[in-house]
Amino acid sequence: MNMSAPRSIDAYLEQLRQTLHGQDAAVIQDALYDAEEYLRAEVAGQADRPEAEVLEAIASSYGAPDEVAQAYIDTEIKVQAALAAPAIRKPKTPAGRIFGIFMDPRAYSSLFYLVFSMATGIFYFTFAVTGLSLSAGLMILIIGIPFFLLFLATSRVLSLVEGRIIESFLGVRMPRRPTCDIGMLVLVMHGARGLGTMQGRIAKTLLVESGND
Amino acid sequence: MLSDSEKPDRQNETIDLFLRKFQKELNAGTLSLVLLGVLDRAKEELYGYQIAKLLEKAGGGRTMFKQGALYPVLRGMSANGLLSSRVEPSTSGPPRRYYRITGSGRLILTKWWDAWQATRDFVDTLMNAKDEK
Numbered sequence: 135m136n137m138s139a140p141r142s143i144d145a146y147l148e149q150l151r152q153t154l155h156g157q158d159a160a161v162i163q164d165a166l167y168d169a170e171e172y173l174r175a176e177v178a179g180q181a182d183r184p185e186a187e188v189l190e191a192i193a194s195s196y197g198a199p200d201e202v203a204q205a206y207i208d209t210e211i212k213v214q215a216a217l218a219a220p221a222i223r224k225p226k227t228p229a230g231r232i233f234g235i236f237m238d239p240r241a242y243s244s245l246f247y248l249v250f251s252m253a254t255g256i257f258y259f260t261f262a263v264t265g266l267s268l269s270a271g272l273m274i275l276i277i278g279i280p281f282f283l284l285f286l287a288t289s290r291v292l293s294l295v296e297g298r299i300i301e302s303f304l305g306v307r308m309p310r311r312p313t314c315d316i317g318m319l320v321l322v323m324h325g326a327r328g329l330g331t332m333q334g335r336i337a338k339t340l341l342v343e344s345g346n347d
Numbered sequence: 348m349l350s351d352s353e354k355p356d357r358q359n360e361t362i363d364l365f366l367r368k369f370q371k372e373l374n375a376g377t378l379s380l381v382l383l384g385v386l387d388r389a390k391e392e393l394y395g396y397q398i399a400k401l402l403e404k405a406g407g408g409r410t411m412f413k414q415g416a417l418y419p420v421l422r423g424m425s426a427n428g429l430l431s432s433r434v435e436p437s438t439s440g441p442p443r444r445y446y447r448i449t450g451s452g453r454l455i456l457t458k459w460w461d462a463w464q465a466t467r468d469f470v471d472t473l474m475n476a477k478d479e480k
Contacts, residue, residue, distance in 0.1 A: 167441055168395060168418035174440025175396040195403065197413030209419035 139193060141186040143173045146199060153203040158210065160309040165206045172196050240305065247303035254299070258292065265289070279326045286318070374412045378420050380463055383429065383448060383456040392433065392445035395421060421446055429455055 140146035147166055154162045173196070177188050196202065235241050265285035272278030297308030385398060393401070398421070399414040424430045429452035437443045448456070 164422065165419075168422075169415065170441050171394070171437075171443060172396050172399065172414065172418075175437075178439040195410075195414055196399075197415035201413050202415035205413070205416040206419050209423055 139190060140199070141189055143170070143177065143185065143189070146173060146189060146192065149199040150203060153200050154206065157207060158307050160307050161206055161210050163309045165202065169196070169202060243303045243305075247300070250299070250303070254296070258296075261292070262289070273329060279322075279329070283322060286322070370411055374416065377463070378412060378416065379424060380456075380459045382417065382420060382424065383452055383459065386430065386446055386448040387453060387456055392447045394443040394445050396443075398446075424452070428452075 140149050147169060150165060150169055151162060154165060173189075173192065176192065176196070177185055180188050197205070265288070269278055269282035269285055272281050294309075300306055301308045381402065382398065385401060386393060395418050399417055402417070403410055403414070421430065425432050425446065429449060430446045431449050432447070433445045434442045435445060
């Protein structure tokens with residue numbers, strides 16, 4: 135793989151994503167998150183130099199995308215080995231395959247997760263319905279907007295917690311960091327501004343009409 | 348002529364490859380020790396970029412590892428309970444993860460430090476003894 139040296143943060147992240155292609159989605163997300171933190175801090179710290187110049191020096195400090203990808207792959211192999219349940223002897227007879235399920239610890243932890251998820255599921259449902267309807271209801275007052283943002287942030291934390299629960303019960307690797315999407319925030323801010331303008335218009339028409347009467 | 352100038356190049360490449368492989372194997376253990384040590388001495392929580400720059404400064408602008416390799420090690424130690432972490436928003440990019448050493452991390456650090464000193468003394472004694480012969 136012979137890729138040209140990246141000249142912007144986005145190009146670097148894209149190369150890193152390509153090099154990690156086929157790896158676990160959680161590993162890719164973690165690696166991109168870390169790289170973005172470093173690169174943005176480095177570019178911000180050297181504001182007097184152009185981004186392309188800073189990125190050229192990155193290969194010798196942070197490491198080229200393929201080197202960084204390799205570091206994550208190496209670590210992930212160790213993590214996977216630590217997470218994996220002890221290997222159990224695979225039964226060979228058909229009867230053994232069917233009834234061997236009673237000996238499989240994974241089956242019991244999955245069963246427990248099913249029961250456990252009923253409790254968490256009820257909680258998540260209540261939380262989502264309460265949060266959404268309260269934010270919609272309070273939108274009329276100005277506190278609806280910060281309340282909605284708070285609701286979004288809490289549900290994000292809850293999904294990370296759920297990820298850890300799934301990882302321990304079902305043994306599926308989950309991301310340990312939230313995705314950082316500016317898009318959602320921009321959407322919410324635009325929504326808030328639009329709502330404010332609309333409220334202003336409603337208030338104005340009300341006041342003007344009552345003034346005319 | 349061309350083959351003559353090519354030969355030392357290939358030899359240098361092989362030497363370079365061996366050196367890098369050796370360095371990588373060395374780093375596998377020392378990086379964790381160094382990171383724990385840095386976080387143990389730090390008076391406050393540090394985030395990845397800060398730690399990377401601290402090590403770069405300590406190494407006089409050069410480090411024997413790529414700074415990108417620090418992050419997966421930090422994450423691994425955090426998953427093992429040697430470090431605790433906290434996320435805080437930042438103005439320059441994605442939210443930063445701040446790391447702090449835990450009690451068990453401190454305990455492990457003293458053990459690792461002993462092991463490192465024993466290893467270093469052993470290697471030094473052995474190599475110096477060879478010199479004298």
